[in-house]
Amino acid sequence: MKIFHRIDDIREYNEELVEEIVFFENNTKEFIVAIIPNGFSEKYTSLFRKCRNCAIYQHGYDHYNRVQKGWYDEFPDTMNKDEKRSLILKGKLRLENILNIDIRGYVPPWNNTSLDTVNVLKELGFSIYSAQDNNTIKYFKNKDICIDIVNVYSPKILYKNLDIIYNNILTLSKYRIEIGIMYHFKNTTDEERKYIHNFVRKVENLNL
Ligand SMILES: [Zn+2]
Numbered sequence: 001m002k003i004f005h006r007i008d009d010i011r012e013y014n015e016e017l018v019e020e021i022v023f024f025e026n027n028t029k030e031f032i033v034a035i036i037p038n039g040f041s042e043k044y045t046s047l048f049r050k051c052r053n054c055a056i057y058q059h060g061y062d063h064y065n066r067v068q069k070g071w072y073d074e075f076p077d078t079m080n081k082d083e084k085r086s087l088i089l090k091g092k093l094r095l096e097n098i099l100n101i102d103i104r105g106y107v108p109p110w111n112n113t114s115l116d117t118v119n120v121l122k123e124l125g126f127s128i129y130s131a132q133d134n135n136t137i138k139y140f141k142n143k144d145i146c147i148d149i150v151n152v153y154s155p156k157i158l159y160k161n162l163d164i165i166y167n168n169i170l171t172l173s174k175y176r177i178e179i180g181i182m183y184h185f186k187n188t189t190d191e192e193r194k195y196i197h198n199f200v201r202k203v204e205n206l207n208l
Pocket of ligand 1: 009
């Protein structure tokens, strides 16, 4: 059994987020960052160029919801395919230019997208797809997320009881080959961050 971590929604420059990325770089064997291209701060460049453990995936283009009813999606069926292609490509090129790497991994905002978008991703050369378990797309190498440490997203992020999450991971580890854990940091307090760090260290001890 292997464990990886995924930090979502990286866009505006934020010191706390920089510290988190450094923490994950130093304390985990594998983590993914999901970057929103539109508005992504170039101030992150030197940090990501130094990271060795970190895989950089594209996270939509603008993280803008276009679904009125139902599960949120930036690129739903109702949107024109050419329009999707041009926005996703624009995002891909922006990240590639800023970070000087090839972007091959994609994380759909809200872990959800349409079949049409999956075809666009194929056409644009993406080969890794990271969403929720039940959204596995056969064509890609999948980096499925099965654990979310957040309990409530709005108006403020509230975290789950991470002792319970840790026990869930112990159970899952009996029959899963890989466990993906999703993280969001926004106005996270120092105390919450310490709590999360302890959890990450404990989980990493399982990840041998
Ligand atoms: Zn997101």
